[in-house]
Amino acid sequence: MNEVVVAERKPLAEILEMIRHYQKVLVVGCGGCMTVGLSGGAREVSLLAQEMILARQAQGVVLSVSESTVGRQCEDEFLEKLAEDNEEVEAILSLGCGVGVQAIAGKYPKLPVLPGLNTRFIGQPAGEGVWRESCRACGECILDKTAGICPVTLCPKGILNGPCGGSKNGYCEIGEETPCIWEKIYQRMANTGHLSELELIFPAQDWSKAQGPGTVARRKRRFEQGK
Amino acid sequence: MPAPLRREGTGWVFTVNSTVLVIGDGSPTEAAVQALQAHTVYWVGETARPGALVKAYPDSTVVEVRGQRGHFRVKLAGAKGKLWLECGNIVLAPRLLSQLDPSLVLPLSCLILPVSRAPLIPAQERQVAFYLGEGENEGSFSSVTALNAAIRWAEHGARVYFFFLEIKVAALGLEDVYGKARRLGVRFFRLADPSALQIFAEGQLLRVHYRDTSLPGLPEFSFAVETLFAGEVYRPGPDFSHLADILRVNRDRWGFLQADDVRLFPVRTNRPGVYVLGEVRGPGYATEVKLEAAAIAGETAPFLSGEIVVPKVLARIDSSRCSLCLNCYRNCPASAVNIDYEAETAVINPLACQGCGLCAADCPAKAITLPQFEPLSDQRQGKTIILACENSGHLAARSIPLPLTWRAKLEIIPIPCAAWVDEVMVLKALSQGALRIVVSACRQESCRSSSGNRRVEEKVLAIKERLKTIGFNPGRIELLRSSANAPQEWQTRIAEIITGDEVIVEVGR
Numbered sequence: 001m002n003e004v005v006v007a008e009r010k011p012l013a014e015i016l017e018m019i020r021h022y023q024k025v026l027v028v029g030c031g032g033c034m035t036v037g038l039s040g041g042a043r044e045v046s047l048l049a050q051e052m053i054l055a056r057q058a059q060g061v062v063l064s065v066s067e068s069t070v071g072r073q074c075e076d077e078f079l080e081k082l083a084e085d086n087e088e089v090e091a092i093l094s095l096g097c098g099v100g101v102q103a104i105a106g107k108y109p110k111l112p113v114l115p116g117l118n119t120r121f122i123g124q125p126a127g128e129g130v131w132r133e134s135c136r137a138c139g140e141c142i143l144d145k146t147a148g149i150c151p152v153t154l155c156p157k158g159i160l161n162g163p164c165g166g167s168k169n170g171y172c173e174i175g176e177e178t179p180c181i182w183e184k185i186y187q188r189m190a191n192t193g194h195l196s197e198l199e200l201i202f203p204a205q206d207w208s209k210a211q212g213p214g215t216v217a218r219r220k221r222r223f224e225q226g227k
Numbered sequence: 228m229p230a231p232l233r234r235e236g237t238g239w240v241f242t243v244n245s246t247v248l249v250i251g252d253g254s255p256t257e258a259a260v261q262a263l264q265a266h267t268v269y270w271v272g273e274t275a276r277p278g279a280l281v282k283a284y285p286d287s288t289v290v291e292v293r294g295q296r297g298h299f300r301v302k303l304a305g306a307k308g309k310l311w312l313e314c315g316n317i318v319l320a321p322r323l324l325s326q327l328d329p330s331l332v333l334p335l336s337c338l339i340l341p342v343s344r345a346p347l348i349p350a351q352e353r354q355v356a357f358y359l360g361e362g363e364n365e366g367s368f369s370s371v372t373a374l375n376a377a378i379r380w381a382e383h384g385a386r387v388y389f390f391f392l393e394i395k396v397a398a399l400g401l402e403d404v405y406g407k408a409r410r411l412g413v414r415f416f417r418l419a420d421p422s423a424l425q426i427f428a429e430g431q432l433l434r435v436h437y438r439d440t441s442l443p444g445l446p447e448f449s450f451a452v453e454t455l456f457a458g459e460v461y462r463p464g465p466d467f468s469h470l471a472d473i474l475r476v477n478r479d480r481w482g483f484l485q486a487d488d489v490r491l492f493p494v495r496t497n498r499p500g501v502y503v504l505g506e507v508r509g510p511g512y513a514t515e516v517k518l519e520a521a522a523i524a525g526e527t528a529p530f531l532s533g534e535i536v537v538p539k540v541l542a543r544i545d546s547s548r549c550s551l552c553l554n555c556y557r558n559c560p561a562s563a564v565n566i567d568y569e570a571e572t573a574v575i576n577p578l579a580c581q582g583c584g585l586c587a588a589d590c591p592a593k594a595i596t597l598p599q600f601e602p603l604s605d606q607r608q609g610k611t612i613i614l615a616c617e618n619s620g621h622l623a624a625r626s627i628p629l630p631l632t633w634r635a636k637l638e639i640i641p642i643p644c645a646a647w648v649d650e651v652m653v654l655k656a657l658s659q660g661a662l663r664i665v666v667s668a669c670r671q672e673s674c675r676s677s678s679g680n681r682r683v684e685e686k687v688l689a690i691k692e693r694l695k696t697i698g699f700n701p702g703r704i705e706l707l708r709s710s711a712n713a714p715q716e717w718q719t720r721i722a723e724i725i726t727g728d729e730v731i732v733e734v735g736r
Contacts, residue, residue: 035552038552041593043649044591128557
């Protein structure tokens with residue numbers, strides 16, 4: 001199972017604006033993170049389809065919407081089935097993350113491919129219907145040295161040798177909704193008998209690895225045609 | 228679903244475990260063990276004793292429970308380490324904790340005893356007092372014991388003073404008990420103002436001083452007593468919330484282990500196969516443990532054969548669509564879902580599934596169906612569709628004839644529970660021409676699936692917001708709460724909703 005890329009549905013008004021010129025639209029969901037994260041799975045596809053149809057009805061116009069959900073939008077093979085039964089579609093509205101939208105656009109370059117979601121972050125469920133960011137994909141994971149808690153993501157300043165002077169009563173100076181993450185790191189190290197690790201001084205972070213666009217290549221397993 | 232043994236004319240046959248796990252101490256647990264004597268019983272409790280078919284685990288506590296009715300797996304932890312037990316049903320009967328009524332203002336004195344100790348003290352010719360506080364408003368925790376003790380002391384020639392705020396005599400025979408105490412000369416003081424009652428130590432005695440602000444002349448009373456019995460309240464023990472969490476059993480507003488839901492009475496919880504007995508349900512239930520234990524034995528008796536028949540599979544998961552999002556597993560009020568990590572799918576256990584459809588409504592992959600309830604389809608031009616819960620509205624709708632003029636306007640569709648309603652089905656019906664959707668749900672504290680009628684309220688509000696965003700009248704979805712035995716009221720409520728429909732049917736808005 002993937003980590004969850006967390007996204008939010010765009011407001012209906014914005015989506016209606018995107019499809020204002022079209023009478024026949026295909027809404028595509030994603031069976032991966034978007035399903036698990038309750039933002040772009042089969043159910044959300046149906047829901048958006050009905051909202052768009054009703055909104056157009058309220059304007060006295062008919063909108064034709066077809067629905068499809070693929071295993072993952074980021075794989076070419078899974079996108080092939082979108083071509084079936086959808087010859088007259090004028091635009092595709094993707095409820096995948098930014099990767100999915102671009103993958104579909106790459107596969108069907110002649111059609112407008114529109115994003116129905118705003119991709120927010122990589123995160124984890126924190127209660128019913130709540131997701132919190134926990135990884136910034138900085139490319140230089142130091143979780144072994146910070147008791148499994150990420151200061152790059154969870155510290156608003158992203159500092160590596162914290163806490164800073166703004167840490168007060170366990171909370172960040174930003175506000176009382178944000179715990180001071182370096183205090184949490186300290187507590188976990190203390191509770192597990194690893195407090196001496198706090199004395200490790202981190203050098204400046206190499207942000208070049210987080211600078212995009214990134215590429216990862218595994219030389220031994222390329223799947224180019226004919227090789 | 229877990230593999231059934233075979234299929235018969237009556238349904239699917241599953242093998243089940245006939246052992247019952249009983250957790251607790253005291254008279255409720257003893258009553259349960261006694262009533263369940265035909266079963267093998269595992270008894271977990273401090274005072275657990277082995278018996279003919281009883282295995283005792285006095286040094287252990289329950290730390291984890293998995294599975295469903297017929298196949299629970301329970302993890303115990305104790306002095307001898309960890310142990311897994313298997314059983315078919317679970318009975319919860321832990322004791323309540325008693326504490327002195329916190330509303331009473333009392334000095335520190337060894338002459339003050341809790342009312343529950345009164346039956347143990349030999350009655351003598353003395354002056355004694357009883358003092359019951361605001362705790363009695365929650366339930367008659369101490370009044371029965373206190374009145375009986377007062378009678379016993381009065382019969383032995385004691386002078387008894389009884390201070391109280393409320394004595395509720397609604398229980399069987401309690402009015403007679405009160406009357407007898409009065410006739411024996413127990414002096415009752417109903418406290419108009421509890422703060423006017425003062426108690427303080429005076430040498431070897433207690434002085435009770437009371438100024439009555441409700442009688443003319445504001446008389447003052449002053450007594451010296453040798454013993455004061457103070458009222459108690461019963462609270463859920465600290466282990467209650469622990470047990471509730473482990474067992475995923477809902478609590479009522481005070482923390483007792485039976486939610487305020489009339490459909491659970493007398494001994495059920497939201498979780499099939501998990502029963503509650505005695506005080507754990509609430510302090511008022513301490514007196515009927517034998518009856519309750521018999522009720523539980525009645526429900527577990529079919530398990531003695533080792534087989535249970537499930538007539539129909541109520542809800543089914545399509546494994547090829549399941550994304551393992553864990554929503555159904557986390558939200559099922561009956562805890563009827565298991566996760567098969569190897570097959571990468573959620574699985575519904577028919578032995579526990581109540582068919583409410585909450586999982587189906589929430590499943591993001593649309594992988595769950597209720598075979599007996601098809602999603603709405605067909606054109607429904609201009610009609611009001613009533614999604615009527617089969618436990619309330621649908622029964623009410625069928626029990627008396629509908630007005631003839633309604634036939635053309637309405638379509639009444641049975642639903643397993645209001646939990647089954649989802650936003651897509653409502654919006655789809657509207658886009659196919661329905662005038663309005665009415666969800667007819669059960670009343671609060673009366674939902675057969677525990678949480679369905681609460682969740683539907685959130686859903687209806689969410690749909691109303693969506694309709695507003697779309698530019699539709701939010702009144703095109705309505706929620707109605709009713710009961711099965713009030714058909715006339717149901718019709719009146721429906722009539723209120725559909726009156727004036729002709730006016731609204733313009734331009735589809």
